[in-house]
Amino acid sequence: MILTPVLHDFKRGMLRLSTLIILALFIAGGLGLTYLLRYQFLTTATPLNRVQIVSIDPSEEKLYLEMYVFDEQLNKVKGDLRFTIICNGETVVEMMKSIDGYIKIVDRIPRDTSITSSRCSALTQLTASMSYLYSYTVLYNLSVNGKTILCSIEGASTISLINRSTNSLAGLATLKIFRRDAELIVIGGIYTPANPYAEFDIYVKNISATSLQTLAGRSSGSTSLGVGSLPQYVSISAKDLEKLGFIRIGRVKQGIFNSTSEPNIYMNTSYLQIVIVSSTQDIDIYSKPIVISVSKVLKEVDVRIARVLNTMISLIGTFTTFFPIVGLYLAYIYIAKPRSQGALEFLLARPVTRFEIYMTRALAGMITLVAASALFFISTTISTNAMLQVSLDINSLAVLFLGLTISLLAFYSLCYFLSTVISGGKYLALSITIYLIFTFIWQIVIAIISITTLRLQQVEPVKIVEEMARNQYRSYYFNPIQLSNFYQFYTQENM
Amino acid sequence: MIVIDSVSKRFRKTVALDNVSFEVRNSEVVGYVGLNGAGKTTTIRIAVGVLPPDKGDVYIDGYSVLRDKKRASMFIGWVPELPIYEMDFRALDYFVYLAGYYGLSVGEARELGRKLLDEVGLGDALNKKLAEFSQGMKKRFALAVSMINNPPNFLFDEVLNGLDPQGIAFFRELAVKFRREGRAVLFSSHILSEVEGIGDRVVFIHRGKIIGVYTMDEIRYRASPAIEINLSKIDRDVFNILSKYGEPEVLNNNKVILRKPRSDTEVILSELVSRGIGVREVKRVEKSLEEFFFSLVKEAEEGR
Numbered sequence: 189m190i191l192t193p194v195l196h197d198f199k200r201g202m203l204r205l206s207t208l209i210i211l212a213l214f215i216a217g218g219l220g221l222t223y224l225l226r227y228q229f230l231t232t233a234t235p236l237n238r239v240q241i242v243s244i245d246p247s248e249e250k251l252y253l254e255m256y257v258f259d260e261q262l263n264k265v266k267g268d269l270r271f272t273i274i275c276n277g278e279t280v281v282e283m284m285k286s287i288d289g290y291i292k293i294v295d296r297i298p299r300d301t302s303i304t305s306s307r308c309s310a311l312t313q314l315t316a317s318m319s320y321l322y323s324y325t326v327l328y329n330l331s332v333n334g335k336t337i338l339c340s341i342e343g344a345s346t347i348s349l350i351n352r353s354t355n356s357l358a359g360l361a362t363l364k365i366f367r368r369d370a371e372l373i374v375i376g377g378i379y380t381p382a383n384p385y386a387e388f389d390i391y392v393k394n395i396s397a398t399s400l401q402t403l404a405g406r407s408s409g410s411t412s413l414g415v416g417s418l419p420q421y422v423s424i425s426a427k428d429l430e431k432l433g434f435i436r437i438g439r440v441k442q443g444i445f446n447s448t449s450e451p452n453i454y455m456n457t458s459y460l461q462i463v464i465v466s467s468t469q470d471i472d473i474y475s476k477p478i479v480i481s482v483s484k485v486l487k488e489v490d491v492r493i494a495r496v497l498n499t500m501i502s503l504i505g506t507f508t509t510f511f512p513i514v515g516l517y518l519a520y521i522y523i524a525k526p527r528s529q530g531a532l533e534f535l536l537a538r539p540v541t542r543f544e545i546y547m548t549r550a551l552a553g554m555i556t557l558v559a560a561s562a563l564f565f566i567s568t569t570i571s572t573n574a575m576l577q578v579s580l581d582i583n584s585l586a587v588l589f590l591g592l593t594i595s596l597l598a599f600y601s602l603c604y605f606l607s608t609v610i611s612g613g614k615y616l617a618l619s620i621t622i623y624l625i626f627t628f629i630w631q632i633v634i635a636i637i638s639i640t641t642l643r644l645q646q647v648e649p650v651k652i653v654e655e656m657a658r659n660q661y662r663s664y665y666f667n668p669i670q671l672s673n674f675y676q677f678y679t680q681e682n683m
Numbered sequence: 684m685i686v687i688d689s690v691s692k693r694f695r696k697t698v699a700l701d702n703v704s705f706e707v708r709n710s711e712v713v714g715y716v717g718l719n720g721a722g723k724t725t726t727i728r729i730a731v732g733v734l735p736p737d738k739g740d741v742y743i744d745g746y747s748v749l750r751d752k753k754r755a756s757m758f759i760g761w762v763p764e765l766p767i768y769e770m771d772f773r774a775l776d777y778f779v780y781l782a783g784y785y786g787l788s789v790g791e792a793r794e795l796g797r798k799l800l801d802e803v804g805l806g807d808a809l810n811k812k813l814a815e816f817s818q819g820m821k822k823r824f825a826l827a828v829s830m831i832n833n834p835p836n837f838l839f840d841e842v843l844n845g846l847d848p849q850g851i852a853f854f855r856e857l858a859v860k861f862r863r864e865g866r867a868v869l870f871s872s873h874i875l876s877e878v879e880g881i882g883d884r885v886v887f888i889h890r891g892k893i894i895g896v897y898t899m900d901e902i903r904y905r906a907s908p909a910i911e912i913n914l915s916k917i918d919r920d921v922f923n924i925l926s927k928y929g930e931p932e933v934l935n936n937n938k939v940i941l942r943k944p945r946s947d948t949e950v951i952l953s954e955l956v957s958r959g960i961g962v963r964e965v966k967r968v969e970k971s972l973e974e975f976f977f978s979l980v981k982e983a984e985e986g987r
Contacts, residue, residue: 192783192792196776521771530767534825536733538784539756539832 197552201518202559210514211560218503218568225499226575496572496580504588507564508595508672509627515557515600516619519607522549528612550604557596565589591672598668599626626669634663684709684867685730685759685836690739692725692891699725701891702739707867709835712858714878714899715871716976717888723871724764726888727840730869731761743836757785760829762854764841766821770814774805774824777813782831792831799827804853819850826857836867843877855881875902875972887979894983906975909942909968910951915961924954940968 201207266288523546526532535545565588573579580588603619610618638659642652664670685707692700700722707713717723728734730741732748732755741748746755768777775796782792800809803823808816816824822842829837839858843851858881861868872878878885878899885902887895897905910929914921914937921939925931928951929944944951948965955962970978 192787192789193780195789196780196783200771526769531769533728533733534763534766534768534828535781535784537731537756537759537761538781539753540784541752 193548194552194555197522197549198555198559201522201552201556204521206517207514207556207560210511211563214507214511214564215567217506218564219571221499221503222568222571222575225496225572496576500568500572500580500588503568504565504592504672507561508592508669511557511560511564512596512599512603512623512627512669514560515553515596516603516623518553518556519600519603519619520616522553522607523604524607524611524615527607528615546608550601553600553604554597557600558593561589561593561596565592591674595669595672598671599623602668623669626667630663630667630670631660634660684742684744685838685869686742687726687730688740688742690726690729690736690741692722692729692734692736692738698891700729700736703888703891703893704739705886705893705896707836707869709867710862710865711883712862712868712870712878712881714875714882714885715869715888716875716878716885717871717873718980719873721873721888722891723873723888724840725891727761727763727838727869727871731759731838732756757832758834759836759838760826760832760834761838762822762825762829762840762842764844765818766825768813768821768824770812772813773810774800774813774816775809778824778828778831781828785831787831795831796827799830800824802830803827818845819847822846822850822854826854835865837861837869839868839870841871841873843872875976879903879972887976889980889983892983895979902972902975904942906970906972907943909940910944910948911938911940911966911968912952912955912962913937913964914939914955915963920958921955921960924958924960925951937963 268284268286523532526535532545536542540548565585569580569585602622606619606622607615635656638656639652642655647655661673664673687703687705690700690703691698703722703726705713715723715726725734729736730743730748732741732752735749740750741755743755744758746758748755772780775793778796778800779787779789779792782795783789787795797806797809800806803826805820805823805827808820813821813824837858839854842854846854858868858870862881862883870878870882875885879902882899884896884898886893887897911934912925917933917937917939922931922933925939925941928946929941932940932942934940941951948967952962952965
């Protein structure tokens with residue numbers, strides 16, 4: 189029965205000039221920020237995903253490189269590939285070839301004085317390393333269609349199971365792994381044809397020396413993962429592995445192989461699971477990130493999504509900071525103002541109770557705020573889709589939207605309550621004060637309280653910042669405008 | 684039918700209504716007359732359900748305003764003295780909005796709005812903002828809204844205040860029309876003559892108390908010219924003598940008032956004197972309606 193008045197109140201709340209102007213400003217701001225992000229995407233070189241196998245045969249002094257190159261969307265990259273090998277600062281190989289997502293290079297490494305010098309002759313040192321646990325690094329630039337990335341083949345002292353009979357070295361880079369507390373992950377292994385399964389070990393090394401959990405449960409600088417310790421559900425069949433979500437990242441010939449990756453800061457805890465399946469001569473390598481608790485591994489494309497998500501979070505953060513003013517104003521025009529003028533009396537003479545009038549208008553205000561949020565949200569989502577070609581998953585979108593609307597509705601409810609007990613100018617004064625407190629003063633007050641209490645408790649200075657952040661987070665339970673911060677927690681946990 | 688049943692209301696220390704009871708029957712226009720601040724508007728606000736009484740209740744066609752407010756509101760229309768609306772609305776939009784509370788769809792409400800607003804003379808102001816309405820237009824708008832449900836009962840609160848002669852005539856004719864249609868109308872005013880000609884009865888209120896309920900004929904009768912005579916004695920003979928010349932009414936042991944005198948004062952006095960009745964004082968009394976009202980107020984004041 190009261191649907192018509194609700195719709196009417198919604199209409200006059202939504203189509204109010206002030207509401208429309210503020211909403212338009214936010215939508216325009218969202219479009220502008222998305223455009224800036226697009227500009228950033230277009231002008232910043234992002235690393236190409238690559239699957240590469242590099243073999244260097246010390247006896248022949250030849251380099252073998254076999255590589256698939258993908259773009260962020262995991263499509264094969266076509267174009268000119270520029271390839272430079274730098275050994276300890278010296279350019280060893282430089283060439284250009286046209287590729288169609290795949291390239292195979294077999295080239296002779298020119299011997300010159302710099303390479304054979306004791307300081308940086310990677311290839312000769314590499315030969316030695318097979319016997320003497322020598323660490324080595326071969327850097328090379330990879331440039332496709334103008335985008336250049338610095339790649340490396342790295343050997344470390346941790347690769348200890350050196351077989352003298354091995355006559356080639358293979359390097360392997362997996363898809364990028366992102367992890368909060370790791371800066372570099374190196375995966376290495378040795379293949380011996382005589383006993384492919386028993387002899388096969390995978391090494392996971394966390395260069396940043398922070399803990400990295402592994403299947404074997406060890407977290408030293410280098411951890412050995414035996415094939416035998418793989419979970420029961422992992423069969424060695426390639427087909428089964430693919431079904432399990434493993435990604436085939438390449439095939440290496442017999443020998444040592446390793447993989448280097450530069451993780452980014454997005455993860456809490458994760459580890460890699462590498463399965464190696466051996467055929468007669470070649471090895472298929474599959475890699476699958478295993479998620480522990482809430483974490484997961486991002487690919488390059490996920491980085492882009494993460495940036496879009498971060499942009500949306502900051503956009504929504506701005507929206508939830510300033511759009512509550514509309515809620516404050518709606519409570520004023522729906523209740524506080526007509527109440528102070530006595531205009532609700534005429535309404536109350538209709539077949540309606542006082543409670544129903546309050547509920548009708550509260551509902552209309554809520555619908556207005558949800559509709560405005562939805563318009564802003566849809567425009568932002570469409571613009572990120574159209575301009576950045578990035579679609580966020582439905583869960584993230586739902587959580588963002590819920591965070592946004594819950595925050596707005598919480599503050600509106602508070603204002604609405606105030607409008608029912610105080611009217612007119614007094615309501616405006618009080619609600620604006622509360623808005624300013626929740627938006628700008630709250631965090632300062634919590635910080636002051638935190639510092640004071642933590643100092644009194646003699647908490648170590650290094651922990652004070654962490655404790656302050658924790659206290660801020662707890663305080664959001666009591667701050668309607670800051671309620672939206674909970675979705676940030678959720679979305680970041682899921683990145 | 685509107686029944687005001689023992690209604691009391693207090694605003695802090697001020698008693699606004701003290702055990703007020705009266706009724707307005709169907710096919711009846713009842714004037715509700717009192718000085719400013721007597722409690723007329725408070726009574727009407729309670730009757731319409733916008734103000735809760737401290738004590739008592741109001742029944743609209745049997746439905747309690749306190750316990751069954753929604754149903755009671757379906758059967759009553761209200762034109763307030765100073766209608767206050769949400770002024771940013773346009774007339775027809777606000778009509779449609781209010782009609783929504785009667786369960787009308789937007790389409791139905793628009794159609795009805797055009798018809799009723801036209802009927803009350805606001806056909807040209809459908810899309811005008813309520814803020815631009817004059818006092819008379821606001822009252823006409825309130826009337827149109829009150830007629831959404833075509834209720835059998837109406838409350839007109841000081842409705843003629845601030846209206847032009849055309850507006851006054853409109854509302855007076857409307858009250859009469861409503862009576863003809865069998866509706867109950869309570870017509871409040873602080874001027875008794877405003878309800879003259881339309882009211883069947885008048886309820887007088889002063890300082891929150893009902894000080895009298897009279898039919899219009901009674902009021903006219905009491906307000907008509909009369910001769911007040913102070914006599915040495917009053918008995919049946921005296922009464923019979925005076926009855927020949929008018930309608931005597933004994934005020935106390937020595938005072939009698941002769942209403943509607945049919946002869947000159949001298950003729951009446953000479954007969955009384957010739958019959959040996961001592962005449963101490965003779966006074967010609969002429970009351971207007973307002974004087975009658977003020978005499979009631981004075982009596983009420985003296986009786987306090």
